Amino acid sequence: MANTGELRLLIVDDVQVHLFLMRTGLRRIDPFMCVDLAASVKEAQASLIENTYDAVVCDWMMPDGGGHELLQWMRRRPHFNRVPFIMISARNDGNDVIKAFVEHGVDDYVIKPFSPDIVYQKVLSSIDRVGNRFLEVR
Numbered sequence: 001m002a003n004t005g006e007l008r009l010l011i012v013d014d015v016q017v018h019l020f021l022m023r024t025g026l027r028r029i030d031p032f033m034c035v036d037l038a039a040s041v042k043e044a045q046a047s048l049i050e051n052t053y054d055a056v057v058c059d060w061m062m063p064d065g066g067g068h069e070l071l072q073w074m075r076r077r078p079h080f081n082r083v084p085f086i087m088i089s090a091r092n093d094g095n096d097v098i099k100a101f102v103e104h105g106v107d108d109y110v111i112k113p114f115s116p117d118i119v120y121q122k123v124l125s126s127i128d129r130v131g132n133r134f135l136e137v138r
Contacts, residue, residue, distance in 0.1 A: 008034040008051070009123060012044040012058040012070065013088070018112075022057070025116025041065040045073060053083055055123045057110070060089035071106065084126035088114060 007030065013019050016039065023035045036051065038044035041064050044056070056074070058067035067087050074080035084107040091111075107126040110119055 006032070007054050007123070007127075008036070010036050010038060010044060010047055010051075010053045010056045012038045012041070012056065012062075012067065014039055014059065014062040014064075018059070022114070022116060022119060026120055029116060029120050041070045041073075044070050048074065048080065048083075054127055055084040055086060055107075057086045057088055057119060057123065060087050060091060067106075075105065082130050084108070084123070084130045086110060086119070086122050086126055088112060088119070 009026070011019055011022050013022070019037045019039065023037060026033055026035055036047055036053070038047050040062060044058065047053075048056075056070070058070055060067045067085075067089075071085050071087075074083060074085065085105075086108045087106040088110040089112060107130060108122040110122055
């Protein structure tokens with residue numbers, strides 16, 4: 001299981017209320033978690049360049065580009081390959097979820113409306129899975 005005492009998470013969403021609810025809910029679950037916020041893909045890219053994160057939780061559709069664009073940007077850079085990416089979206093059609101995994105390569109998917117408990121569990125399980133994949137490759 002991931003070491004939750006030092007988790008650092010980046011949440012990306014253009015809706016300020018969603019950012020507030022997710023940060024507040026996650027800190028209620030794990031008060032030691034560091035949660036940074038970005039309201040756009042460009043803000044997220046700047047944060048990723050300046051900081052190290054254990055995982056990214058990102059909205060699929062935003063005005064300046066979608067979560068899939070941020071994920072592609074991250075995966076083109078080797079130092080972000082092991083950072084789990086959890087997509088969050090109101091898109092709940094099975095085809096959209098499959099597309100997120102197969103075409104975009106997300107590590108997990110959360111359907112809005114979200115529960116901070118579900119987001120937290122998906123973050124932890126994604127971190128564990130990515131860590132295990134890395135150990136298998138070595």
